[in-house]
Amino acid sequence: MNAPPPTTPILSLRGIGKSYRLRGGLLARLRGRTPRLDALRDIDLEIRRGDIVGIVGESGSGKSTLGRIVVRLLEPTEGVLSFEGTALSEGTSRSLRAYRRRVQMIFQDSGSSLNPRKRIRRTLHEALRAAGVPRGRCNEEIAQLLRRTGLPEGILDRHPHALSGGQRQRVNIARALAMQPELLVADEPVSALDVSLQGQIINLLIGLAAESGLTLIFISHDLAVVRRICNRVIVMQSGVIVESGTPSEVMENPQHPYTRKLLDAVPKGLRESA
Amino acid sequence: MSAAAPAFLEVSDLRIGFPGRAGDVPVVHGVDFALSAGETLALVGESGSGKSLTALSLIDLLPGGARRLGGRIRIGENQLDTLSSNAIRKIRGGEIAMIFQDPLSALNPAFTVGRQLTDAIRSHHPLSRGAAAKRAEELLDLVGIPSPKARLHSFPHEMSGGQRQRVAIALALASGPKLLIADEPTTALDVTVQAQIMALLARLRQELGLAILLISHNLDLVAEICHRVAVMYAGRIVETNTVEEIFRRPQHPYTRMLLDCIPRLDDRPGPLATIPGEPPLFGKLPSGCPFRPRCPAAHERCLAMPPAFPQEAGQAACWLAA
Amino acid sequence: MNRLVRAFGGPTGLIGGAIVVLVIAMALLAPAISPFDPDAVALDRQLTPPDLLHWFGTDQSGRDILSRVIWGARPSLEIGIGSVLVSILFGLPLGLVAGFNQGSWVEQVIMRTLDAVAAIPTLIWAIAVVGILGVGVSQLGPLAIGNQTKVTILLGLLYIPGLARIIYVATLVEAQADYVAARRLQGVPGWKILFSDVLPNTLSPVIVHATLQIAVGIILEAAISFVGLGVQPPAASWGNMLAASRNFVFSGEWWLSVFPGLFISITVIGFNLMGDGIRDVLDPRRKLTMAPA
Numbered sequence: 001m002n003a004p005p006p007t008t009p010i011l012s013l014r015g016i017g018k019s020y021r022l023r024g025g026l027l028a029r030l031r032g033r034t035p036r037l038d039a040l041r042d043i044d045l046e047i048r049r050g051d052i053v054g055i056v057g058e059s060g061s062g063k064s065t066l067g068r069i070v071v072r073l074l075e076p077t078e079g080v081l082s083f084e085g086t087a088l089s090e091g092t093s094r095s096l097r098a099y100r101r102r103v104q105m106i107f108q109d110s111g112s113s114l115n116p117r118k119r120i121r122r123t124l125h126e127a128l129r130a131a132g133v134p135r136g137r138c139n140e141e142i143a144q145l146l147r148r149t150g151l152p153e154g155i156l157d158r159h160p161h162a163l164s165g166g167q168r169q170r171v172n173i174a175r176a177l178a179m180q181p182e183l184l185v186a187d188e189p190v191s192a193l194d195v196s197l198q199g200q201i202i203n204l205l206i207g208l209a210a211e212s213g214l215t216l217i218f219i220s221h222d223l224a225v226v227r228r229i230c231n232r233v234i235v236m237q238s239g240v241i242v243e244s245g246t247p248s249e250v251m252e253n254p255q256h257p258y259t260r261k262l263l264d265a266v267p268k269g270l271r272e273s274a
Numbered sequence: 275m276s277a278a279a280p281a282f283l284e285v286s287d288l289r290i291g292f293p294g295r296a297g298d299v300p301v302v303h304g305v306d307f308a309l310s311a312g313e314t315l316a317l318v319g320e321s322g323s324g325k326s327l328t329a330l331s332l333i334d335l336l337p338g339g340a341r342r343l344g345g346r347i348r349i350g351e352n353q354l355d356t357l358s359s360n361a362i363r364k365i366r367g368g369e370i371a372m373i374f375q376d377p378l379s380a381l382n383p384a385f386t387v388g389r390q391l392t393d394a395i396r397s398h399h400p401l402s403r404g405a406a407a408k409r410a411e412e413l414l415d416l417v418g419i420p421s422p423k424a425r426l427h428s429f430p431h432e433m434s435g436g437q438r439q440r441v442a443i444a445l446a447l448a449s450g451p452k453l454l455i456a457d458e459p460t461t462a463l464d465v466t467v468q469a470q471i472m473a474l475l476a477r478l479r480q481e482l483g484l485a486i487l488l489i490s491h492n493l494d495l496v497a498e499i500c501h502r503v504a505v506m507y508a509g510r511i512v513e514t515n516t517v518e519e520i521f522r523r524p525q526h527p528y529t530r531m532l533l534d535c536i537p538r539l540d541d542r543p544g545p546l547a548t549i550p551g552e553p554p555l556f557g558k559l560p561s562g563c564p565f566r567p568r569c570p571a572a573h574e575r576c577l578a579m580p581p582a583f584p585q586e587a588g589q590a591a592c593w594l595a596a
Numbered sequence: 597m598n599r600l601v602r603a604f605g606g607p608t609g610l611i612g613g614a615i616v617v618l619v620i621a622m623a624l625l626a627p628a629i630s631p632f633d634p635d636a637v638a639l640d641r642q643l644t645p646p647d648l649l650h651w652f653g654t655d656q657s658g659r660d661i662l663s664r665v666i667w668g669a670r671p672s673l674e675i676g677i678g679s680v681l682v683s684i685l686f687g688l689p690l691g692l693v694a695g696f697n698q699g700s701w702v703e704q705v706i707m708r709t710l711d712a713v714a715a716i717p718t719l720i721w722a723i724a725v726v727g728i729l730g731v732g733v734s735q736l737g738p739l740a741i742g743n744q745t746k747v748t749i750l751l752g753l754l755y756i757p758g759l760a761r762i763i764y765v766a767t768l769v770e771a772q773a774d775y776v777a778a779r780r781l782q783g784v785p786g787w788k789i790l791f792s793d794v795l796p797n798t799l800s801p802v803i804v805h806a807t808l809q810i811a812v813g814i815i816l817e818a819a820i821s822f823v824g825l826g827v828q829p830p831a832a833s834w835g836n837m838l839a840a841s842r843n844f845v846f847s848g849e850w851w852l853s854v855f856p857g858l859f860i861s862i863t864v865i866g867f868n869l870m871g872d873g874i875r876d877v878l879d880p881r882r883k884l885t886m887a888p889a
Contacts, residue, residue, distance in 0.1 A: 058464035059435070073777050097783035104781055112773035117796050123775075126792075130782035164552055165321070179782060194320040194491045199535050199546035206545065221465055224537035228546060251539055265469040266539055269494030270521035 008085050009046040010183060010215050011070065016043040017078035018065055018239075039065045040239045043079070047183075052209060052216045054226030054247070056262065057236035063219050066236070067185045070217060071103045072096060083183075101131065104176035106186040106205075109168050109193065114160040120171055121156040127178035145174040149204060166197040173204065184209070185217045190225075202229060223266055227251050235259045281308035282485050283332070283453055288345035290327050290336065290509075292556065298343055299557035302327055303509045304583070305345070311452060314479055314486040316496035316517070318532070319506035322553045325489050328506070329455050332487075333366045334359070350452065368398060371446035372455040375462050377438040380445060381430040387414070387441050388426030394448035413444040416481075418474055436467035440474065447478070454478070457489040472499050494536045497521065502587075505529045508554050508564040510583060513590040525590035528565050563593070602877075609873015615866025619859075623669035632660035634667040634832050643849050653851035655840065664832040665855050671833040672863070675748050675826075676813035680806045682752020687759035688802065694760070695767025695798075696790050707764065714757035719819060722750050726825040747826055751813055762805050766798035800878035807871035811864040818860055834860050 018040040040062045047053055057063045068074040069081070072088070080087050088099060107113040114123060124145060128138045146153060149170040160168055169189060176184060186205060190198040206229050209216045220226055226233055227247045235243040235250065235258065243256040254260045288305040291298035302324040309315045317325040330336050332347060334354070347354035349365055357365070374380060382390055391410035395401060401409065407426065414422035417440040430438055439459060446454060456475060460468035476499040479486050490496045496503065497517050504514040505526065513526040524530040534547040551568040554560060560567050563576040571594055581591045604610040622629065632650075638658030646653045652661035694706040726746060734741045741749075770776065771794060779789045814834075820826035821835025829836055834856040841852035 058466065068777075071781060073780060097785075100781045101783050105777070107774035107778065110774065113775060113778070115773075115775040115793055115797070126779075126784075127782055130779075130784055166552055175778060176781075195536050196320050196491070196532060196549040197552065199537075199548035200550075203545045203548060222537070223465075224539050224541065225546070227539060228537050228541050228543055231543075247543065261466055263539065265466040267469070267472075267492065267494040267498060268538075269497045269533070269536065270518060 010049045010051075010084055011045075011047040012082045012085075013043050013045040013070075013079065014082070015079035016045075016066075016069060016076045016081060017041050018062075018069060018074065019077050038239050040069070040076070043241060045234070045241070047215060047217070049182075049215055050209075050213060051232060052206065052218060052230045053232045053234065054230035055217065055219045055234045055236060056221060056223055056226055058221060058262075060238065061236040062239035063236050064187055065239075067105065067187045067217065067219050070183075071105045071185050072100055073105070101179050102181055103183040103185065104179050104181035106169075106172050106176055106184065106189045108188040108191055109165050109172070113172050114168060114175075116160055119157055119159055120163070123171065124156075124174060124178060127175045131179045133178075141178070145177055148177065148208065149174045150200075165193050166200060169193065169201050170204065173201075173208070177208065181214070183215045183217070185219070187219045188221070189218075191221065198225070223251065223262060235262070281310045282350060283309040283487070284346075284348040285328075285332070286346050288328060288331065288347065289343040290324070290331055290340055291343045293339050293341075294557065298341075300343060301340070301509050301556045302331075305506075305509075305511055306583075307504050307511065307514065309453070309485045309487060311485050312479060312483045313502070314476075314488055314500040316488045316490060316493075316500040316503045317506055318490055318493055318496060318503055320491055320553050322508075322556065323506040324509040325506045326457055329372070329457055329487060329489050332453075332455060333370050333372055334362045335366075335372075368449050369451055370453045370455065371449060371451040372457065373439070373442050373446050373459050375458040377435070377442035378430060380442040381438060383430055385429075386426065387428050387430065387433075391426070391441075391445060391448055394445055398449040410444075410448075413447055414441070416447070416478070417441070417444045418470075419444070434467075435463050436470060439463065439467075439471055443471075443474065443478070447482075451484070453485045453487065455487045455489070458491070459488075460495070461490075468495070475499055492536060493520070493533055494538075505532065508559060510564070510591060512565070512592070513584055515587045519588065525588065526565075526592045527569050527571055527594065529590070563591075565592075604870065605873030605876030608869050609876065612866045612869025612871070612873055615862060616870050619669055619863050619866060620673060622666055623673050626666050626670060630660075630663035630666040632663040634659060634663040635830050636660075643844075643852075645849075646851055652855045653849075655837075655852055656844070661837075661851060661855055664837060665834070665859055668832040668834045668837055668856065669859070669863075671744055671827045671831070672814050672817050672835070672860070675744060675751065675817040676810040676867075678748040679751035679755060679813045680809050682749055683755035683759045683809070684802070684806065686753070687756040688763055690756070691760035691763025692767050692790060692795060692798070695764040696771050696786070696794065698768055698771065706760070710757040710760050713754070714761075718751070718754045719816060721754055722747070722816065722820055723823060723825060725750055726820065731825055731828060743825075744827055747817065747820055751816055755809055755813075759802070759805060759809070762801050763798050766801050767794055770794045770797045804871055804875040804878065807867055807874060811867035811871070814860060814864055814867070 017038065020037045020039060043066060055063045055066065065074065069076050082088060083099060083102070121142065124142050125138050128141050129135070133141055142156070143153070151167060151170050151174065155163055155167055155171070163171065189205065190201050193201065202225060205216065208214060218226065218230060230247055233245060233247050233250045234241050235256065237258045243250055243254065243259045250259060251263065254263060285308070286306045288302060289300055290302035291300040305324070305328055307315060317328060319325045327336065327340060331342055336342070350369060352365060354362060388407060388410055391413060392403065392406040395406040395409050410426060411422045414425055419425050419437060419440050430441065433441065459475070460471050463471060472495065475486060475488070478484055488496050488500055493503070500517055502514065503517050503520045504511045505528065506512065507528050513520070513524070513529050520529060521533065524533060531547070531549045535549055537546055549568055554564060562578055563569070563572070563580055566572045566576045569576065575593050581593050583591050601607055601610050604613045636659060638654070641650070641654050641658040642656055644650060644654045650660050650662065652665060654660055655664070690706050690710070694703045697703050729746060731743050733743070734746060776789055776793055779793055817826055817833065818835035818838060821833050822839045824839060826835050827833035829840070837856040838853055844852045
């Protein structure tokens with residue numbers, strides 16, 4: 001892969017904010033003073049090509065909102081998001097669609113990440129067609145996707161509910177890969193899975209990232225996982241970044257009290273330190 | 275726990291199955307365990323291991339046509355299989371209580387927390403409305419809800435996930451149970467809240483002398499509050515021991531791998547340890563040892579014959595275990 | 597047999613389905629199975645109680661009640677089913693568009709308008725409008741609209757708010773689903789997502805609602821015909837047969853009112869049982885409980 005000069009980040013966020021207007025009472029609305037909820041404030045972030053960035057935080061920290069802004073499922077209310085140096089905030093819907101294909105998202109296996117009425121073959125076929133793969137090549141490409149994500153061919157004619165949670169997450173990944181993205185946002189991709197299967201999915205993700213030069217944003221509440229697979233960590237609380245750095249910096253020498261609180265809460269088990 | 279104290283709960287040879295086209299398909303194949311007052315036992319395994327079914331069978335709430343195919347369950351003085359369903363319902367509401375992964379499933383969104391608690395209390399104890407409200411306040415205080423009196427007037431949706439789980443626990447305690455079953459009680463919660471709920475369960479066990487049966491897929495999580503661990507795989511307990519021994523000398527390869535695959539904060543960067551493959555589907559057990567297809571140490575004997583179930587602590591259902 | 601029971605969501609659903617099939621077959625085969633001409637007046641056989649020749653007896657003009665009940669199934673079913681089709685034709689797109697554009701002015705305009713319509717009781721609306729338009733054939737430009745068509749369209753329009761709201765709520769839920777987000781990320785335009793992904797997932801509640809609504813339509817037809825604004829005599833409908841039997845209820849000629857009433861009840865029960873059965877079949881939660889925990 002011919003990487004552009006390493007000085008241009010693949011993605012940069014400048015002063016990104018997202019706020020929602022709450023309904024409020026009639027009186028408040030007439031005065032133009034509806035209460036505002038800041039889901040994100042002043043997010044500055046630069047992501048280099050090939051990075052694996054972990055975003056950790058608890059519910060309400062804004063980590064998922066940030067992920068959805070990066071793939072432009074949500075529009076920021078403030079700030080500028082640039083992809084390979086080009087600002088995207090004033091995008092037309094056509095350029096927005098083009099951008100979205102270069103960034104993809106892996107969703108949590110919440111039971112709604114795959115259309116319950118579509119067989120897996122159809123889900124993958126539609127993704128490939130949307131990526132511009134000619135109809136005649138789709139079967140070949142589907143086989144390729146199955147190989148890359150370690151899925152057996154037999155699942156193609158099943159509906160999502162007939163798959164195991166681990167298989168569904170692999171399909172989720174295959175669907176994203178069909179678009180040949182450059183940046184992948186994984187939002188809690190394993191939190192609905194058993195510990196015994198989480199490793200399989202995470203290893204698959206980092207393997208694919210290494211293999212095709214993907215940049216990966218990994219949103220998680222699991223600090224131990226982030227520690228192992230990411231080369232940068234961002235800790236978020238109440239819509240702001242409270243700490244960032246390399247995993248060893250953040251985990252071994254946390255500066256912010258919230259980071260320390262999160263680290264303390266990780267169950268340690270009874271194993272002696274390695 | 276001393277072996278002399280008679281266990282409060284005793285389960286032996288419990289078998290559970292789902293109805294299939296050709297008769298019942300067994301999914302829990304003979305589970306034995308015992309649990310005493312003031313003790314916490316963790317049932318640990320992957321989804322599909324039968325751990326939740328085992329727990330649900332104790333309160334006679336098996337889902338979707340599943341039913342007990344055999345075995346005995348003794349709760350206190352009562353042998354569950356000899357009781358009428360009416361008597362079982364009494365035990366279920368009285369001596370056994372259960373909390374779930376999603377506290378909202380136990381709470382009625384239309385009523386205040388106080389109303390639900392007082393209703394639950396009054397259905398078990400002949401108390402006046404005022405006295406029951408007082409007791410409800412005490413329960414909320416017991417589970418660590420700040421300003422419990424004011425909170426009686428809150429609705430479930432006005433509370434955070436952690437607080438809802440606390441209320442669900444208070445509701446479970448309303449009948450004065452001796453056994454609390456907690457099925458993945460913190461899976462839906464944030465890490466920091468998870469630690470608080472686990473600490474709460476440990477405190478309740480100590481203060482009320484509760485027996486707690488904790489269902490989880492994460493050994494590290496249960497380790498902090500349980501005394502004994504029973505590891506379940508494909509409908510069987512494959513190893514049971516004190517939590518210290520499970521961590522120090524895991525006997526079954528599955529237990530060992532389960533421990534290894536939980537990432538830890540002091541790990542070096544790199545890929546995660548995994549258990550290859552997936553647990554077997556219901557009713558489709560491989561020949562020989564059920565764990566064989568995923569086991570790195572499997573050999574011919576594992577293919578030929580299933581290993582014996584562990585009879586006592588320190589044994590494992592494995593040909594290789596000492 | 598077992599599969600048939602499952603397809604209708606249990607034995608009661610199957611019974612409902614069987615009733616519906618029988619009633620529809622009866623209406624379709626009316627020319628073949630009705631023993632007499634339903635409109636043939638026989639002045640020598642007025643008000644005869646049920647006997648071997650006239651199983652359900654005859655009415656004040658000597659017409660065979662059984663034949664009239666068989667033929668009367670047609671307008672009842674036509675109005676019941678037709679009005680639901682009319683409501684789907686308009687309610688489905690309205691609900692979809694409102695649900696998919698949550699938070700926009702489109703949603704507000706559609707839903708508030710429907711709320712306003714829904715605030716007026718259906719039966720009173722229907723009677724008022726038919727009363728104003730008159731029961732005869734209305735000329736709408738080149739179209740001649742008969743009274744039955746009028747009632748069908750009117751009921752259909754009045755059902756729209758209820759149906760649209762059901763689709764609206766289902767669409768709101770589906771539009772939030774991650775698989776819809778995934779389609780957006782593939783650059784698929786919104787209208788295409790709406791039709792190929794959202795719409796199929798909102799259909800189950802619509803089907804259930806429609807089935808139950810057919811039963812309501814049959815009752816409303818009877819009510820409107822009972823007050824003389826529906827199907828006009830001499831054509832038979834269950835509603836106007838009941839209306840005509842009014843004068844005989846207390847004079848002992850029970851068969852005039854009992855048989856049409858019985859068929860209304862059985863048909864309504866049939867559609868209701870079938871609707872409940874379909875709900876059980878389509879309810880995804882039922883599938884969840886089938887899967888082992």
